[in-house]
Amino acid sequence: MAKPRILIVDDESDLRHLMKTALMKEGFSEIETADSVQDGWEKFESFSPNIAILDIMLPDGEGYDLCKRIREVSHIPILFLSAKSDEMDKILGLAIGGDDYITKPFSPKEVAFRVKAQLRRAGYYETEMPSQSKKITVGPFSMNESETEVTKHGEPLELTAKEIGLMACFMHNPNQILSKETLFERVWGEDFLGADNTLMVHIRRLREKIEEFPSKPAYLTTVKGLGYKFIAK
Incomplete structure (x- = not known):
C-alpha cells in the first residue's frame, strides 16, 4: 500500500515545520504544506492528499472555506487547527465537514497520533485480519x-x-x-x-x-x- 499523502495548511512557517517533522518521525514521508486558502486548494488539486490539516485563520480567508471546497469533491478526513477554543467554533468546523478539531497550543506529536487515527478510521491502513471483502x-x-x-x-x-x-x-x-x-x-x-x-x-x-x-x-x-x-x- 502506498504511503498516505498529508496536506498541512497553516500560515505559521514554524508550526508547519514542527508538524511536518513530527509526522515524518512517525513514518509519514508524503507531506505537502501551504500557507493560504488558495495555495492549499492548488496543493490539494495537484497533490491529491489522503488527509488534510487546516488552520482556521488564514491570510486570504478561513480554513472553513477550504474545507467546503474540498468537501465538494472529496471525503478525505479533515482536521482543523485553531487558536479558538469556543465550543461554537468547534461545532461549526464539524458541521461543515471536519472530522476532528485541535485547539492551539498543542503537541505536534498529538497531531501525528490523530492523523493516524483518522486514516485508520477512513480505512486507509490494512487491518491485521486477512484481506477480504466482508x-x-x-x-x-x-x-x-x-x-x-x-x-x-x-x-x-x-x-x-x-x-x-x-x-x-x-x-x-x-x-x-x-x-x-x-x-x-x-x-x-x-x-x-x-x-x-x-x-x-x-x-x-x-x-x-x-x-x-x-x-x-x-x-x-x-x-x-x-x-x-x-x-x-
Missing part, C-alpha cells in the same frame, strides 16, 4: 468493511470518515441502544467528557444522508436519556 447488510444498508463504503439500496452514500465510523457501530449492533459515551469512545477514540454537541452534529448530518425524512428518522432513532438505536427494517 459485507454487512442491515435493512437497505450495506457496508463493505475493506473499502469502508456504505450503500443504501445499492447506491453509495457520500459519508465522511466519522459518519462511516458511526454507521459501522450501528450496523454491527442493529436494534440495540448505544449510549453517547460508547459511540464517542469507539468513533473518536476518546473519553466522552460531555462532548454532546459534537456527537449531535454528526448524528444530524448522518440522518440527512440516510433518512428520507431526517426530522422524523425511521432508521437512526433517539432513545431519550439513553442514546441511539439503529432500526433494522
Whole structure:
C-alpha cells in the first residue's frame, strides 16, 4: 500500500515545520504544506492528499472555506487547527465537514497520533485480519468493511470518515441502544467528557444522508436519556 499523502495548511512557517517533522518521525514521508486558502486548494488539486490539516485563520480567508471546497469533491478526513477554543467554533468546523478539531497550543506529536487515527478510521491502513471483502447488510444498508463504503439500496452514500465510523457501530449492533459515551469512545477514540454537541452534529448530518425524512428518522432513532438505536427494517 502506498504511503498516505498529508496536506498541512497553516500560515505559521514554524508550526508547519514542527508538524511536518513530527509526522515524518512517525513514518509519514508524503507531506505537502501551504500557507493560504488558495495555495492549499492548488496543493490539494495537484497533490491529491489522503488527509488534510487546516488552520482556521488564514491570510486570504478561513480554513472553513477550504474545507467546503474540498468537501465538494472529496471525503478525505479533515482536521482543523485553531487558536479558538469556543465550543461554537468547534461545532461549526464539524458541521461543515471536519472530522476532528485541535485547539492551539498543542503537541505536534498529538497531531501525528490523530492523523493516524483518522486514516485508520477512513480505512486507509490494512487491518491485521486477512484481506477480504466482508459485507454487512442491515435493512437497505450495506457496508463493505475493506473499502469502508456504505450503500443504501445499492447506491453509495457520500459519508465522511466519522459518519462511516458511526454507521459501522450501528450496523454491527442493529436494534440495540448505544449510549453517547460508547459511540464517542469507539468513533473518536476518546473519553466522552460531555462532548454532546459534537456527537449531535454528526448524528444530524448522518440522518440527512440516510433518512428520507431526517426530522422524523425511521432508521437512526433517539432513545431519550439513553442514546441511539439503529432500526433494522
